Amino acid sequence: MAVKSEYATFKGGIHPPYNKELASSKSIRTAPVPAEVLIPLSQHIGAPNEALVKAGDRVELGQKIGASEAFVSAPVHSSVAGTVKEIAEITGFTGAKVKAVVITPDESQPDFEKKPGKDLESLSDEEVRSIAKEAGLVGMGGAAFPTHVKLTPPKDKPVDMVIINGCECEPFLTCDHRLMLERPSDLVAGLKLLMTAVKAKKGIIGIEANKMDAVDTVRAALGKEADISVEVLEVKYPEGAEKMLISALTGRKVPPGKLPSEVGCLVQNVGTAIALYEAAAWGKPLYERVLTVSGPGIKEPGNLLARIGTPISALVEACGGIKGEAAKLIMGGPMTGWAQPDSSAPIVKGTSGILLFTPDLIDTAEEHECVRCGKCLDVCPMFLLPNFIAQSAKRELWDKAEMYGALDCFECGCCSFTCPAYIPHVSYVRKAKAEIAALKKR
Amino acid sequence: MAENKMQVTVSPHLHAKDETISRAMRDVLIALVPAAVWALIVFGMNVVYIIAVSCITAALSEVIMRKILGRKITLGDYSAMVTAVLFAFLLPPTTPLWVVAIGAFIAVALCKEIFGGLGKNVFNPALLARFLLWISPLGLYTAKFVKPFFWRESNFFTPVATSISEGAAGRVVYKTLAGNPIADVVSAATPLSLLKSGKMLPEIIAGPTPVGSTWVTSSGRPSLGSLFLGLKSGCIGEVSVLLLLIGGLYLIYRGTVDWRIPVGIIGSFFLLTLITWYHPVYNLFSGGLFLGAFFMATDWVTSPVTRRGKWLYAVGIGATIFILRFWYFRPEGVMIAILIWNPLAILIDRYVAVPKFGEVKAPVFNKLPALPEPVPKAAEKKT
Numbered sequence: 001m002a003v004k005s006e007y008a009t010f011k012g013g014i015h016p017p018y019n020k021e022l023a024s025s026k027s028i029r030t031a032p033v034p035a036e037v038l039i040p041l042s043q044h045i046g047a048p049n050e051a052l053v054k055a056g057d058r059v060e061l062g063q064k065i066g067a068s069e070a071f072v073s074a075p076v077h078s079s080v081a082g083t084v085k086e087i088a089e090i091t092g093f094t095g096a097k098v099k100a101v102v103i104t105p106d107e108s109q110p111d112f113e114k115k116p117g118k119d120l121e122s123l124s125d126e127e128v129r130s131i132a133k134e135a136g137l138v139g140m141g142g143a144a145f146p147t148h149v150k151l152t153p154p155k156d157k158p159v160d161m162v163i164i165n166g167c168e169c170e171p172f173l174t175c176d177h178r179l180m181l182e183r184p185s186d187l188v189a190g191l192k193l194l195m196t197a198v199k200a201k202k203g204i205i206g207i208e209a210n211k212m213d214a215v216d217t218v219r220a221a222l223g224k225e226a227d228i229s230v231e232v233l234e235v236k237y238p239e240g241a242e243k244m245l246i247s248a249l250t251g252r253k254v255p256p257g258k259l260p261s262e263v264g265c266l267v268q269n270v271g272t273a274i275a276l277y278e279a280a281a282w283g284k285p286l287y288e289r290v291l292t293v294s295g296p297g298i299k300e301p302g303n304l305l306a307r308i309g310t311p312i313s314a315l316v317e318a319c320g321g322i323k324g325e326a327a328k329l330i331m332g333g334p335m336t337g338w339a340q341p342d343s344s345a346p347i348v349k350g351t352s353g354i355l356l357f358t359p360d361l362i363d364t365a366e367e368h369e370c371v372r373c374g375k376c377l378d379v380c381p382m383f384l385l386p387n388f389i390a391q392s393a394k395r396e397l398w399d400k401a402e403m404y405g406a407l408d409c410f411e412c413g414c415c416s417f418t419c420p421a422y423i424p425h426v427s428y429v430r431k432a433k434a435e436i437a438a439l440k441k442r
Numbered sequence: 443m444a445e446n447k448m449q450v451t452v453s454p455h456l457h458a459k460d461e462t463i464s465r466a467m468r469d470v471l472i473a474l475v476p477a478a479v480w481a482l483i484v485f486g487m488n489v490v491y492i493i494a495v496s497c498i499t500a501a502l503s504e505v506i507m508r509k510i511l512g513r514k515i516t517l518g519d520y521s522a523m524v525t526a527v528l529f530a531f532l533l534p535p536t537t538p539l540w541v542v543a544i545g546a547f548i549a550v551a552l553c554k555e556i557f558g559g560l561g562k563n564v565f566n567p568a569l570l571a572r573f574l575l576w577i578s579p580l581g582l583y584t585a586k587f588v589k590p591f592f593w594r595e596s597n598f599f600t601p602v603a604t605s606i607s608e609g610a611a612g613r614v615v616y617k618t619l620a621g622n623p624i625a626d627v628v629s630a631a632t633p634l635s636l637l638k639s640g641k642m643l644p645e646i647i648a649g650p651t652p653v654g655s656t657w658v659t660s661s662g663r664p665s666l667g668s669l670f671l672g673l674k675s676g677c678i679g680e681v682s683v684l685l686l687l688i689g690g691l692y693l694i695y696r697g698t699v700d701w702r703i704p705v706g707i708i709g710s711f712f713l714l715t716l717i718t719w720y721h722p723v724y725n726l727f728s729g730g731l732f733l734g735a736f737f738m739a740t741d742w743v744t745s746p747v748t749r750r751g752k753w754l755y756a757v758g759i760g761a762t763i764f765i766l767r768f769w770y771f772r773p774e775g776v777m778i779a780i781l782i783w784n785p786l787a788i789l790i791d792r793y794v795a796v797p798k799f800g801e802v803k804a805p806v807f808n809k810l811p812a813l814p815e816p817v818p819k820a821a822e823k824k825t
Contacts, residue, residue: 016456033562070807095450253800328449335454342448353456362449363457369561371463374700374747382799387747388791399813408798413454420463421561427452442814 007209009234010244012381014414016171016237016335019211023294024174026302028182031318033105037080037309038090038346039065040100044138045145046072048439051101057084061110062285064136065101074146074349075136079287079307080105087125093331093338093345100346103309115283120189123280125151128197135279136286140271141165141240141331144350147272151197153261159198160264163249164191164273166207166214167233167240170333173353176270177291178303180207183274184221190273191228192410193280198266203228206249210235237335238412244381256382256408271352286349291315295330297356299323306347312354314341328357335413368421376415376425382408386415386425393428398439401432408432463560467520469698470737473689474527477733481678486593488602489678494529495539498802499546500526525549528568528737531679532730532777534587536602545575565784566741569777576774587675602765609714629756633674633728634773646696669727679737680730690736699740702749706756707735707763714764725767734759734776746782751790759783 042048047070053059059078067075077265081106092098123131129148137147139187153159164187168176180187191203203225207215219230233239233248243254245267252263260267268276271289278284287308294301299320312331316322330337331351347354376386384405392400406429415425447583481489504522529549533542549571557563575584583604596602668674672682680686689785693699708731715722729737739745739759746755759779766775797804 014458016458173626247799255800255802258800323578325447327447328451328455330455332453334456337453337455339450339453339455340448355454361456363459364449364451367464368463369559371561371742372745373466373742373749374752375461375697377747377749377796383795383796384798385747387789399810402811402813403808405798411453417454417456418458418461420461420466422457424452426454430452436813439813 007232007234008248009236009239010247012379012383013238013244014417015235016417017104018171018235019294020172020174020210021179021180021298022172022174022298023260023301023303024177025294026174026178028178028290028303028305031304031306031310031315033080033109033307034310034314036085036311037078037103037105037307037432038081038100038413039076039081039309040086040092040346040348041066041076041087041091041104042073042098043144043308043350044074045143045347046070046074046126046149048099049073051074051087051088053084053101055084055086058082059103061083062287064285065328067213072149074133074138075285076101076308077136077285077287078103079309080316081110081126081416082106082218090425091345091346093340095338095341099370100309102109112282112284114281118280120193120277120280123193123196125197125199128280131280132197132223133388134282135275137272137275137279138286138349139269139288140275140349140352141269142350142352143334146278147268150266150268151194153198153266157261158264159200159261159266161193161202161204161250161266162191162198162200163245163265163267164194164203165240165242165245165267165269166211166218167245168211168270168320169208169235169237169239169241170335170337170352171237172294172355173292173333174294175292175303175352177214179270179274179290181210181217181302184218186274186277187218187270188221188225188228189281190275190277191268191420192225192354193276194266194268194273200212200266201227201300204249205230206233206239206245207231208233208235208239237414238381241381241410241412242263243410246272256405259437289347289349289351291347291351292353293319293355294353295355296358296361297322297324297326304349308349309346311344311346312340315347316356323354324358324422326356327359327362330355330357336411361381365422367423370423371421373420375418375420379414379418381412381414382410384409386429387419387423389432390423390425390428393432393435396435398432402436406432407436456535462519463521465682466698466742467524469693469696470524471520473692474531474679474737476685476688477531477679477682478527480672480682481531481535484590484672485575485588485678485683486597487599488535488593489530491539491601492535492542492678493527493536495542496526496530496546496631497523499543500529500550503550504555505549507551508559511555512558513555515637519560522550522554525554525567528679529571531733531737532677533584534676535678536586536588536604537584539601540606541575541580544580545571545584548574558601561743563743564788565781566738566744569738569781569784573777573781576777587677589675590673590681630719633669633676633724634767650696651726652772666723666727668725674728677730677733680733683727683732684806686732686736690732693736693740699736700749702752703740703745704735704758706733706753707760710760711755711763714761715768718768720764721770729767729773730776731763733779734763738776739780739783744787746787746790746794748791748794748796751794754790754794755787758786765782 049066049068063078063145082103087101090100133148138144278356314327329340370387389406409429500522509811549567553567553570554563694701762779763775766772795805
């Protein structure tokens with residue numbers, strides 16, 4: 001039985017094995033430049049980008065290579081200086097075909113030249129938004145929603161609180177933990193920029209209780225900031241989910257189908273806040289990110305600063321290669337990440353980790369008929385009925401699937417994690433969402 | 443990289459270590475052990491013979507039915523064993539073994555596999571089989587009870603055979619297998635049939651007044667203490683309230699059973715007997731109330747999944763038991779009440795709404811959202 005924690009949290013959720021010790025003590029190091037980078041043109045949720053370069057073109061580090069006129073979009077930038085080999089169809093990390101710019105890097109790569117620093121204190125909200133947009137910022141926790149869109153809340157819904165998600169509740173991942181330890185003042189500066197962008201008075205950095213060193217470090221970096229506080233949260237998955245985090249920290253509940261602005265909140269991930277700082281202070285676009293390469297199948301797990309477009313295989317090599325029998329390769333965290341058939345896919349802005357599982361970590365079984373134990377309802381942080389969503393989707397009863405909450409599911413995977421019948425709820429939910437959306441378009 | 447061997451599945455990629463159907467079923471079996479051991483002490487080796495025959499028949503029935511229906515054999519999930527042991531628990535300790543075998547076959551083959559196997563059965567298989575046996579001609583063999591420690595008058599290990607004596611209609615005579623009638627083992631009334639047959643004496647309500655070594659009140663009815671500890675006649679599994687409670691609490695601790703159902707059933711039933719002053723404590727410790735509340739009504743497949751639904755279901759069962767015992771004097775109240783509410787569980791899940799996270803105006807009943815017509819049916823898609 002779960003022991004009640006002294007820290008704030010939400011109702012539901014699970015306690016998976018965290019396995020963070022594999023990489024949590026490893027300092028961030030720079031990954032080598034790969035032989036080829038494959039930069040998907042669209043790495044965000046929203047309108048697709050058009051290529052701004054063509055085969056044979058010479059590109060500089062940080063040059064914009066893809067953009068769209070649409071508001072809900074984020075441009076992409078070259079992560080190397082080199083020559084465009086081709087614009088090709090590649091298989092992305094979700095398994096779908098995506099358009100990508102393939103660039104052959106130069107032999108020697110230049111360091112990024114920091115542009116003359118702007119006075120961060122004097123920036124206006126409009127300026128911060130345009131900096132975010134120009135730098136191609138997206139949510140780096142995995143959702144990859146364009147940041148400038150999030151920074152534009154509806155006029156009638158003022159945002160009074162910006163929350164930095166430092167929970168990193170996914171097992172194995174430690175990149176946000178390392179960023180908080182190694183760059184706390186940049187994080188605080190990034191949070192202040194976010195507060196400027198939405199004119200919020202208050203900032204909270206929420207960190208799970210298994211990272212007390214990060215809590216201390218960030219608190220020390222706050223100095224005399226009176227409007228910003230660091231709050232400790234219970235170690236529970238999915239503590240870092242937007243709605244759960246807001247509820248745990250403020251008690252405000254975002255209604256179904258609504259955005260956090262509905263309750264006056266804005267949530268951003270640690271990596272995004274630091275990237276915003278880099279963009280505003282140095283003029284640096286989002287062409288590289290910190291991610292965790294870990295798992296029992298990796299020889300030397302660690303946290304790497306890697307260029308967007310680096311293939312998985314290059315990062316696995318950079319971590320000493322494979323140890324033991326590799327059975328499952330995951331891009332992202334183990335609860336929401338995507339299993340890869342091979343290691344060819346490139347990392348994108350939303351990639352928080354690369355995990356290699358050995359057979360002992362894999363626990364899959366044939367799907368059994370639902371035994372109606374109700375455990376999925378107990379763990380669902382959204383209080384949905386995952387078993388009935390799955391059942392309805394199986395029988396193609398889409399109206400029922402919606403009734404049981406398919407559209408409110410954010411696919412955290414708690415239901416499947418705990419299901420004695422090994423039902424892949426998330427797979428059914430995705431199918432239901434697609435079918436319901438198609439029906440509603442009619 | 444050995445890429446051809448990479449497993450590709452939808453997230454999540456982790457699974458809780460001990461959340462499996464077989465673990466839950468094992469938990470139930472473990473929770474039933476104390477009550478089974480006590481039954482062995484009170485009713486002799488017959489208990490072991492009955493449970494064994496029930497288990498073997500259940501296992502064979504599942505294998506045969508699954509072979510016929512072309513399904514995978516799933517004995518490894520222990521669900522047939524749970525059904526078998528629970529079914530055995532519902533029988534009087536003198537049930538002939540051939541009747542046990544027929545019942546266990548009915549439970550697994552007809553009440554579970556025909557419905558589609560574990561997860562698709564509408565009724566609790568053990569209870570439904572017991573009910574079918576009760577209303578069938580074989581019910582005669584399962585309607586009479588013996589008093590605790592009856593085996594002292596024969597032998598602990600000797601199986602009891604039951605026969606229907608000619609002439610006296612409906613009379614059951616117990617014999618040892620060798621054919622010798624067991625002396626003085628006339629069917630003993632169960633606590634509830636005693637309640638049914640006459641007015642209660644005040645001492646029963648007052649509490650235990652042990653007479654001699656048998657903990658029976660001077661009126662011949664078991665005292666509350668003997669009811670609670672398990673010195674009474676009855677079905678194999680229902681005699682000791684204390685041991686059933688221990689097993690039930692273990693299941694709650696393990697997260698296999700939701701506490702709301704036993705608390706709802708026992709609580710609502712006790713409250714109703716208290717209001718009507720219908721021998722509240724005596725009623726509480728009699729019959730299959732604890733066995734039903736902790737082990738039968740909590741069956742995953744045949745109870746609602748939502749918390750609200752569980753409360754409704756539990757209180758409904760408690761109230762139904764009360765009605766059946768108070769107005770109709772049915773000692774079988776628990777069985778019938780649960781069987782009435784089993785199919786209602788599906789309706790409860792369909793119509794009782796669960797407020798979603800952040801829902802301000804939560805509905806009471808579920809309503810189907812209006813999706814644009816036509817909602818594609820499986821049949822349409824094929825064409």
